[in-house]
Amino acid sequence: MSRLRILVVEDNPYNAELAREILGYRGHEVVAAADRDEFRKGMAQGLPDLVLMDIALRGADGEELLRELRENPEWRAIRVVAVTANAMSGERERLLEAGFDGYLSKPIDPWTFGTEVEALAVLQRVAS
Amino acid sequence: MTAPARSHPEPEAGTDATRRAERERLLRTFGHEAKSPLNVILGYAGTLLMQLPGPLNAAQEQQLLAVQLSARQLLDLLDDVLDVVRLEVGEAPCSLQPLELTRAIRQAVSSTGGLFAERGLTVAVEPHPDAAVVADGSFFQQILTELLENAARFTDRGGVRVAVSPRDGGWVLAVHDTGLGIAPAALGALFKPFELVASASLRSRQGPGLGLYLARRLAERMDGTLQVQSTPGAGSTFELWLPAAAART
Numbered sequence: 001m002s003r004l005r006i007l008v009v010e011d012n013p014y015n016a017e018l019a020r021e022i023l024g025y026r027g028h029e030v031v032a033a034a035d036r037d038e039f040r041k042g043m044a045q046g047l048p049d050l051v052l053m054d055i056a057l058r059g060a061d062g063e064e065l066l067r068e069l070r071e072n073p074e075w076r077a078i079r080v081v082a083v084t085a086n087a088m089s090g091e092r093e094r095l096l097e098a099g100f101d102g103y104l105s106k107p108i109d110p111w112t113f114g115t116e117v118e119a120l121a122v123l124q125r126v127a128s
Numbered sequence: 129m130t131a132p133a134r135s136h137p138e139p140e141a142g143t144d145a146t147r148r149a150e151r152e153r154l155l156r157t158f159g160h161e162a163k164s165p166l167n168v169i170l171g172y173a174g175t176l177l178m179q180l181p182g183p184l185n186a187a188q189e190q191q192l193l194a195v196q197l198s199a200r201q202l203l204d205l206l207d208d209v210l211d212v213v214r215l216e217v218g219e220a221p222c223s224l225q226p227l228e229l230t231r232a233i234r235q236a237v238s239s240t241g242g243l244f245a246e247r248g249l250t251v252a253v254e255p256h257p258d259a260a261v262v263a264d265g266s267f268f269q270q271i272l273t274e275l276l277e278n279a280a281r282f283t284d285r286g287g288v289r290v291a292v293s294p295r296d297g298g299w300v301l302a303v304h305d306t307g308l309g310i311a312p313a314a315l316g317a318l319f320k321p322f323e324l325v326a327s328a329s330l331r332s333r334q335g336p337g338l339g340l341y342l343a344r345r346l347a348e349r350m351d352g353t354l355q356v357q358s359t360p361g362a363g364s365t366f367e368l369w370l371p372a373a374a375a376r377t
Contacts, residue, residue, distance in 0.1 A: 012164045018171040025180050056160040085163035086156055090221055090266075107167040107203065110174030 001118050004028040007048040009039050009065065010083070018108075019052065026114045039065055043075060050121045051080045052104070055095065063098055070099060081120050083108070152219060159210050166206070169199045208338040211270075212321070215345045222264045222349050226373035229259035229292055229299060236272035237290065243280045250287030251276075259292045259299045260373035263350050268370075271343045271354070275303040275366045278339065283307035283363070298352070298371040309360040318356060319344045 006028055010016040016032035023030050031048065033039040042048070051069070055062035062082060069075045082095045085106040092103045102120045104113075173196040175181065177189065184192070214220040233253055244251050261268075279288045286306030293300050310318065321341040340354075347354040351371055358364035 012168070014168040015164060015171070018168060018175070021175050021180060022171075025175075056156070085160045085167070090223075106163055107170045110171050110178060 001026070001122075004049040004118070004121050005031065005046060006117065006121075007031045007033060007039070007042045007051045009033045009042075009051060009062065010054045011035065012054075015054075018110075019113075022110055022113050023117060026118070028117075036065065043069075047075070048078060050117065051078060052083050052117065053080055053100070055082050055084045056086070066099055079120065079123070081117070148219065151217060155210060155213060155219075159206070162206055163203070166199055166203050170196065170203070173199065205337070208342055211342055212338055212345070215342070215349065220346075220349065222267065224262050224264055224350060227261050227263045227265055227268060229261060229301065230255040230257065232263075232265065232268055233272065233290055233292070233301070236269050236276060239269075240273055240276040240280070243277060244287065247280055247283070249280060249283055249285075252287065252289045254289065254291040256292040256294070256299070259294075261299050261352075261370035262373050263352070263370050264346075267346045267350055271346050271368060272301070272303075274339045274343045275368070278366075279303055279305035279307065279364075286363075294372070295369065298369050301368045301370075303366045303368075304363060305365075306363045309362050309364055310356070310358040311360050312358075315356055315358060319354075 004023075006019075006023055008016050008019045008030055010019065010032065011034050013032075013034070016034070020030040020032065031042045031045065033042045053062040053065060062084075066080055069078060069080060079101045080099075081102040081104060082100040083104045083106060084091065084095070095103055101123070104116060173192050176184065177192050177196065211220065233255060237251055237253055241251065276288065276290075283305045284307070288306075289302075289304040291302045291304065293302070319340050321338050344354040347368055347370070353367075353369045355367045355369075356364060357367070
């Protein structure tokens with residue numbers, strides 16, 4: 001698998017670091033963003049292959065950031081995966097309907113997280 | 129959600145809706161806030177056990193496995209508590225639709241199969257080709273998964289048989305196990321929250337939980353029932369009854 005640039009939007013620094021540990025071990029570049037400003041900064045530094053978006057961020061909800069991304073012609077095609085701890089039934093369908101390209105639930109499984117993320121990034125390449 | 133206008137013709141309904149939205153927001157926020165640290169605990173226990181940062185000695189591995197197991201138990205309990213609260217306040221979204229039993233059973237069996245293999249137990253499914261019920265698909269999976277996990281937990285030898293048969297305008301899905309069984313006097317406590325049968329041998333397997341209580345509440349939410357019959361030493365049978373799909377169309 002070629003090296004991916006992955007933007008992790010996550011307000012808990014330990015969780016962001018955990019994603020970096022797992023994905024970094026697999027050779028990917030992880031950029032962490034804790035809020036809207038850092039998200040914009042991360043996007044400006046170089047477009048990611050994939051965005052992992054926590055959907056209950058303080059201040060800026062992940063769904064709002066998704067809308068902002070989809071409204072920007074340069075960002076529009078980037079694949080965005082929702083990562084959520086809300087296990088309520090119907091949540092997955094709701095998020096996919098809202099425009100996320102994929103869904104991962106929290107807690108993540110560290111054994112499978114890396115390959116799941118890579119699979120979601122590969123899907124993007126086939127689609128685009 | 130926006131607050132109802134002051135001139136709203138039905139202020140009562142608006143207030144209820146606002147209150148419901150606020151309760152739902154609280155539940156979601158609580159779930160998210162509680163799971164975020166669990167994600168950190170389970171995640172780093174995982175990366176350490178995968179030895180990503182470096183090799184572990186045997187004692188370190190044992191201790192981390194205990195951390196991981198305990199965090200998973202806490203996560204299961206949290207999920208159950210959140211489900212119970214949603215059911216109690218009537219906010220668990222329930223979408224009743226025709227459900228083909230054979231396929232739904234295979235799905236639950238395949239997701240819990242590892243548990244049986246780990247314990248050297250067999251799982252047999254005796255489906256009925258015509259069986260279709262009216263149910264919420266995810267509630268159904270939750271109930272059957274609980275029954276299968278429960279059966280695996282309390283069975284040392286033999287295995288579990290899942291059988292389907294028609295009864296009273298619906299279908300009965302029976303989960304038979306060859307486990308410890310439960311004394312008749314203790315059967316009533318089985319479906320009460322945090323009241324696992326007070327037997328030392330049972331208690332040693334898992335602390336009291338909410339699983340069967342939740343399963344019964346979910347069955348009732350779908351106009352169904354969940355019953356148990358048991359013979360100590362010979363095993364137990366949990367019967368989930370749900371209305372037939374044809375009866376509603």
